[in-house]
Structures are given as structure tokens and as C-alpha cells.
Amino acid sequence: MKPDRSKVYDYRWRAIRKKFLSNYPLCVRCGHEATMIDHILPVFEGGTHDERNLQSMCVICHGVKTRKDLRRRKPETKLPDEVVSVTEIEKKKFIRAWGRGS
Numbered sequence: 001m002k003p004d005r006s007k008v009y010d011y012r013w014r015a016i017r018k019k020f021l022s023n024y025p026l027c028v029r030c031g032h033e034a035t036m037i038d039h040i041l042p043v044f045e046g047g048t049h050d051e052r053n054l055q056s057m058c059v060i061c062h063g064v065k066t067r068k069d070l071r072r073r074k075p076e077t078k079l080p081d082e083v084v085s086v087t088e089i090e091k092k093k094f095i096r097a098w099g100r101g102s
């Protein structure tokens with residue numbers, strides 16, 4: 001049985017994500033402002049939205065981890081469209097923010 005992606009990334013996830021980012025606003029890897037929630041064990045490998053499976057990350061660090069996760073992924077499984085599009089949009093925002101200098 002394949003998990004249903006639309007149910008995995010539904011409104012409950014949005015609420016969890018928002019709450020988690022307000023509790024843990026900094027990237028666990030670099031300490032920059034976090035805008036992404038990473039699943040320590042990826043959802044496509046059976047990870048859940050439980051707080052113990054989540055960590056805050058900035059777009060850059062999340063992108064690095066996602067690429068590593070994807071390398072382990074079976075070729076027939078597909079990344080949910082929402083994850084891809086959000087990541088691309090956030091990445092552009094992030095690059096613009098950094099481009100202004102701190």
C-alpha cells in the first residue's frame with residue numbers, strides 16, 4: 001500500500017509546522033532562521049509528523065538533507081509536488097534575503 005501524499009501533507013501538517021517553527025525558530029544545523037520543518041526519518045520512509053521526528057531547518061540545510069534522503073529513495077517513489085514547489089519558492093526568498101547582506 002502506498003501512502004496517500006495528499007493526506008500526509010494536509011491541514012493538520014500545516015498546523016503542526018506552524019507551531020513547531022514558533023517553538024523552534026532556528027535551523028538545527030547552522031543557527032540561521034528556520035523556514036522549513038525537516039522529518040528526521042523522511043515521510044516516504046515511514047516517518048511521522050510526531051515532534052520527535054521533526055527538526056527546524058533553513059532552506060539551504062534542508063535542501064542538502066533532502067538531496068541526501070532522495071539518494072536513498074527507491075526510484076519508483078515520487079516526491080510530493082507540494083514539497084518540491086514550496087522548497088523552490090522558499091529557496092528563492094532565502095537567497096534574496098541573504099543577498100541583501102546582514
Ligand SMILES: [Zn+2]
Pocket residue numbers: 027028029030031032057058059060061062
Ligand atoms: Zn541551516
